[in-house]
Amino acid sequence: xxxxxxxxxxxxxxxxxxxxxxxxxxxxxxxxxxxxxxxxxxxxxxxxxxxxxxxxxxxxxxxxxxxxxxxxxxxxxxxx
Amino acid sequence: xxxxxxxxxxxxxxxxxxxxxxxxxxxxxxxxxxxxxxxxxxxxxxxxxxxxxxxxxxxxxxxxxxxxxxxxxxxxxxxx
Numbered sequence: 001x002x003x004x005x006x007x008x009x010x011x012x013x014x015x016x017x018x019x020x021x022x023x024x025x026x027x028x029x030x031x032x033x034x035x036x037x038x039x040x041x042x043x044x045x046x047x048x049x050x051x052x053x054x055x056x057x058x059x060x061x062x063x064x065x066x067x068x069x070x071x072x073x074x075x076x077x078x079x080x
Numbered sequence: 081x082x083x084x085x086x087x088x089x090x091x092x093x094x095x096x097x098x099x100x101x102x103x104x105x106x107x108x109x110x111x112x113x114x115x116x117x118x119x120x121x122x123x124x125x126x127x128x129x130x131x132x133x134x135x136x137x138x139x140x141x142x143x144x145x146x147x148x149x150x151x152x153x154x155x156x157x158x159x160x
Contacts, residue, residue, distance in 0.1 A: 006121050021122075021145065030141060032127045041086050041121035042101075047112045061110060065101065 001046050001054045002079040007067045008039035042066055051078045081126050081134045082159040087147045088119035122146055131158045 009015050018036040025033045044061065048054045055078045067074040089095050098116040105113045124141065128134045135158045147154040 008121065008123065018122075024145060025141060028144070030137070032137065033124060033141065034127055035123075035125040037123040039121040039123070041088065041119040042098075043088065043115075043117040043119070044113060045115040047114055057110070057112065061105060061113065064108070065104060 001048055001051065003044045003046060003054055003058045004077045005042040005044060005058060005062050005066055005074055006039060006077075007042070007062070007072050007074045008037060010071055010073055013071045039072075040066070051080050054078050081128055081131065083124045083126060083134055083138045084157045085122040085124060085138060085142050085146055085154055086119060086157075087122070087142070087152050087154045088117060090151055090153055093151045119152075120146070131160050134158050 015037050017038040021036040021038065022033060025036070042062075044058050046054050046057055048057055055076055058076050058078070062074045062076060063069060095117050097118040101116040101118065102113060105116070122142075124138050126134050126137055128137060135156055138156050138158070142154045142156060143149060
């Protein structure tokens, strides 16, 4: 079963990578870009019987390995 | 306007980060995880008049700065 995990920094955490990208874009003439936040994206294939099991498994994996819950939040999508 | 860009390695490109994650998960007992591919995720805020303009702008930005079109593909989502 195909799942996707999106990990992003919590809103209160400063994102220097995103800041650098905004500054680069503005110096390239893209003044209408007002903010960029960078995160991580994972495509995770799992062998489970149901979408619910896949969601539970991948959420556990995200909590333990893919995201740092202190500073990051994540969202899981499962192809039904 | 809020947009999101998902950048992932093309299917033909080997992903050592993803491979390492699968191996770590299997050694942690998550044998039902069969594959992981790691990509990048960007939240890009732009000041444009319409969703179509936002999509065109962010696609250009993704092509020029966020993704390496030789080995990566990207997908743009715009909040309507």
